[in-house]
Amino acid sequence: MVNENDDPCGFTYDASDRLSEEVRIDNLTHRFSDDIAGHFTHLDEIGHDERGERPERHTLLERDKIGRLIAKLNGDAKQTCAYDAMDQLTLSDRRKVNHLYHGSGHLHQLNVDGHVVSDMEHVELHREVYRTHGKPNSCFGYDVRGDQPGKLLRRCLPTSSLRGMAPGFGQRCWSG
Numbered sequence: 001m002v003n004e005n006d007d008p009c010g011f012t013y014d015a016s017d018r019l020s021e022e023v024r025i026d027n028l029t030h031r032f033s034d035d036i037a038g039h040f041t042h043l044d045e046i047g048h049d050e051r052g053e054r055p056e057r058h059t060l061l062e063r064d065k066i067g068r069l070i071a072k073l074n075g076d077a078k079q080t081c082a083y084d085a086m087d088q089l090t091l092s093d094r095r096k097v098n099h100l101y102h103g104s105g106h107l108h109q110l111n112v113d114g115h116v117v118s119d120m121e122h123v124e125l126h127r128e129v130y131r132t133h134g135k136p137n138s139c140f141g142y143d144v145r146g147d148q149p150g151k152l153l154r155r156c157l158p159t160s161s162l163r164g165m166a167p168g169f170g171q172r173c174w175s176g
Helices: 167-172
Strands: 010-013 019-023 029-034 040-046 056-063 069-073 078-083 089-091 097-101 107-112 115-122 128-132 138-140 151-153
Touching (some): 089 097
Antiparallel strands (some): 010 019, 019 029, 056 069, 069 078, 078 089, 097 107, 107 115, 115 128, 138 151
16 A cells, blocks of 8 residues: 555554554554454564664553453553453553543543543544544544545644534644
């Protein structure tokens, strides 16, 4: 696969149709490994720079007996996770990771102790049209058949609410 500048990228899948390798257009390679139960457990990141060096970073994800994430380790640090009595993920400093859902079951917000990490907005047909996740935010467009011809990362003007926005919502966004 190539982008509009003819920069190649690609994906490799294992026999169980799980993503095993991603080569990005910036030549960064991600290799993913799973355990026998199919849980993601290891990430290798291999870069390529202009001097021909290949910096590498390896991340190990530790899981408990039922497959829940309990720790993330790399050469720089170890981050541990725990679960409360309601089986909700908590970080090592006891902050809670909250996933808020619409009645339809679509994820609406991800926050840590009430501080928003990402917020998703959907239109009437439950199609995601806007996502905050720092800068840039993402706007998603649909054609007349309801297909999403491509996810477009765009800078978007902040709004207090995008609910009920008509198909002309793209006017609030510009490429950049």
